[in-house]
Amino acid sequence: MEKSTIKEYLPFTGLFVMAAVLGAIADPVEQPRPFAPSPFVEAKPAEEGTGVVLIRSDEWAEQYPNEYMTYLMNNENDEVTDYIEENPYIRTLYEGYGFAVSYGSARGHTFVIEDVTSTGRPHKLANCFTCKTGDFTAKVLNEGTSAYAMDFADMEVQVTDAFGCFHCHANEPGVIYVTHPYVTAAIGDDFVNVNAANLSCAQCHTEYYFDPVTKETKVAYHGLGQMSPEDILAYENSLVDAEGNLFCDWVDADTGVRKLKVQHPEFETFMGEGSIHMAQMTCADCHMAQTRAEDGTMFTNHNWTSPLENPELIRNTCSQCHQDLTAQVRTIQAATRERENELGYALEQLDKDMAAAIEAGTLNGEALEQARTASRNAQFYWDFVFVENSEGAHNSRLTNACLDQAQAYLDEANACIQGQ
Numbered sequence: 001m002e003k004s005t006i007k008e009y010l011p012f013t014g015l016f017v018m019a020a021v022l023g024a025i026a027d028p029v030e031q032p033r034p035f036a037p038s039p040f041v042e043a044k045p046a047e048e049g050t051g052v053v054l055i056r057s058d059e060w061a062e063q064y065p066n067e068y069m070t071y072l073m074n075n076e077n078d079e080v081t082d083y084i085e086e087n088p089y090i091r092t093l094y095e096g097y098g099f100a101v102s103y104g105s106a107r108g109h110t111f112v113i114e115d116v117t118s119t120g121r122p123h124k125l126a127n128c129f130t131c132k133t134g135d136f137t138a139k140v141l142n143e144g145t146s147a148y149a150m151d152f153a154d155m156e157v158q159v160t161d162a163f164g165c166f167h168c169h170a171n172e173p174g175v176i177y178v179t180h181p182y183v184t185a186a187i188g189d190d191f192v193n194v195n196a197a198n199l200s201c202a203q204c205h206t207e208y209y210f211d212p213v214t215k216e217t218k219v220a221y222h223g224l225g226q227m228s229p230e231d232i233l234a235y236e237n238s239l240v241d242a243e244g245n246l247f248c249d250w251v252d253a254d255t256g257v258r259k260l261k262v263q264h265p266e267f268e269t270f271m272g273e274g275s276i277h278m279a280q281m282t283c284a285d286c287h288m289a290q291t292r293a294e295d296g297t298m299f300t301n302h303n304w305t306s307p308l309e310n311p312e313l314i315r316n317t318c319s320q321c322h323q324d325l326t327a328q329v330r331t332i333q334a335a336t337r338e339r340e341n342e343l344g345y346a347l348e349q350l351d352k353d354m355a356a357a358i359e360a361g362t363l364n365g366e367a368l369e370q371a372r373t374a375s376r377n378a379q380f381y382w383d384f385v386f387v388e389n390s391e392g393a394h395n396s397r398l399t400n401a402c403l404d405q406a407q408a409y410l411d412e413a414n415a416c417i418q419g420q
């Protein structure tokens with residue numbers, strides 16, 4: 001891991017030296033400090049089975065006013081766009097699954113409980129609370145993995161703190177703890193190689209799944225070397241459910257395709273091959289910038305928003321290398337959205353053509369099985385991009401590679417239908 005990222009860092013050296021030289025010539029008071037890579041900080045895995053009692057976020061308000069005040073600012077990030085209205089083809093792609101009924105965009109962390117209880121999607125089990133409340137995190141630490149299979153309603157009444165300090169700090173604000181044990185397990189021996197801030201976000205911004213037998217929340221890899229989209233798909237394709245069938249999130253009724261739903265793989269995308277900033281920056285550098293309080297103290301901003309909404313960060317840090325970061329990001333995102341939409345409609349057409357061919361009796365036997373596998377894989381690669389919240393900004397190379405794979409599997413499925 002360490003060695004392969006050195007290569008990524010080399011192209012920056014020239015820019016870095018240039019920025020340092022410019023900084024030395026200009027008025028030192030007006031110039032930002034030259035950009036320096038984020039220091040490495042090691043996270044701690046939270047202890048399990050220790051009678052953990054959760055301290056609520058508001059109980060830290062007095063001791064850590066700046067962190068708490070910026071945490072409350074997440075309430076201002078309250079807009080939700082309707083993904084189904086924006087991308088009508090997902091009604092077909094997710095048909096038979098909750099996201100075809102209701103799918104709103106993400107918003108501020110403090111809305112998680114409201115959003116999970118009012119999605120309009122059916123909830124059965126408490127495992128839906130994994131990324132929503134520290135009360136459930138504490139319960140899993142205390143009771144072990146059996147907690148995931150509890151009833152959703154039984155857990156709902158026990159929630160005292162929504163998304164809060166506990167997830168990232170246990171009860172020790174300032175120290176980063178990984179309190180979600182499935183993440184500690186997934187990262188394995190590489191735990192000591194991942195910067196604490198990245199791990200704190202990886203607890204939720206990751207491609208998780210619910211174990212088909214035990215209902216535990218799990219991540220589909222072991223170690224950083226296995227978390228490419230290819231490896232994750234291969235792993236999910238090797239799992240079976242309690243009846244011995246190929247693992248899936250749901251079966252499409254019209255085509256028999258055993259479909260997979262990807263979940264916000266920000267960690268895997270940012271840490272994946274082709275990531276420009278993985279070696280020098282963490283999620284916190286861009287989403288939790290260092291901020292000066294009125295009394296002059298520097299603190300870590302706990303309002304998790306887009307870096308483009310932080311003009312100070314762009315001025316002081318990003319613009320040392322980027323002339324117009326906003327325009328650059330919007331260009332990447334527009335190109336990603338265009339490909340995503342084009343493939344989304346093509347995958348919708350594939351579903352319809354496959355259903356028609358099955359009904360007409362022209363697609364069966366081995367060709368049908370091959371078409372089903374190709375369709376499952378195509379939708380997985382497309383979804384890996386569609387549900388990644390940066391729309392290409394975190395790693396445009398990996399994003400495009402995924403969309404290329406989606407296209408290749410789509411072509412394979414279409415060839416099966418056409419009997420080629």
Ligand code: HEC
Pocket residue numbers: 041057060064067068071163164165166167168169173174175176196197200201284288298299300301302
């Ligand atoms: C999603 C993860 C996350 C949550 C939730 C979170 N923090 Fe933090 N916190 C961080 C990160 C990352 C840092 C920076 C640590 C570093 O860079 O070493 C940090 C730093 C801090 C620090 C050190 C001082 C500073 O500002 O840098 C304090 C104190 C702190 N957080 C308090 C809180 C409190 C209080 C809450 C709840 C209201 C909270 N945090 C919620 C991730 C989180």
Ligand code: HEC
Pocket residue numbers: 077105106107108109111112113115116130131132133163167168197200201202203204205283284287288304305306389
């Ligand atoms: C405990 C789980 C959890 C952790 C830990 C976590 N997040 Fe989130 N995050 C979520 C959920 C869930 C949402 C969507 C909230 C909603 O829409 O109700 C979200 C939303 C966001 C958003 C807003 C997205 C939008 O469209 O407005 C940003 C930005 C974000 N997270 C960044 C981070 C960063 C950076 C970290 C690590 C420092 C982090 N998150 C850690 C669960 C988590």
Ligand code: HEC
Pocket residue numbers: 198201202205266267268270271277281282283284285286287305306307308329389390393394
């Ligand atoms: C080099 C800077 C950078 C780093 C590092 C980074 N991001 Fe981002 N992130 C961005 C940009 C730029 C966007 C797009 C923002 C926009 O559309 O306005 C984004 C978007 C997001 C969003 C969607 C937010 C929104 O407002 O729509 C989430 C969630 C997110 N990032 C989480 C993470 C997580 C988790 C990590 C670490 C694994 C991470 N980011 C690392 C720059 C970064």
Ligand code: HEC
Pocket residue numbers: 011012015016035274275276277285286307313314317318319320321322325329332392393394395396397
């Ligand atoms: C030391 C120089 C440097 C600094 C500082 C820097 N960047 Fe970059 N960034 C680059 C280079 C080089 C690239 C790749 C070439 C390009 O796309 O401009 C890049 C690319 C990006 C991309 C596109 C990634 C992709 O995969 O296409 C985003 C988004 C980004 N940077 C965000 C940020 C943000 C946010 C900050 C400030 C917090 C920042 N950068 C600070 C040098 C830098």
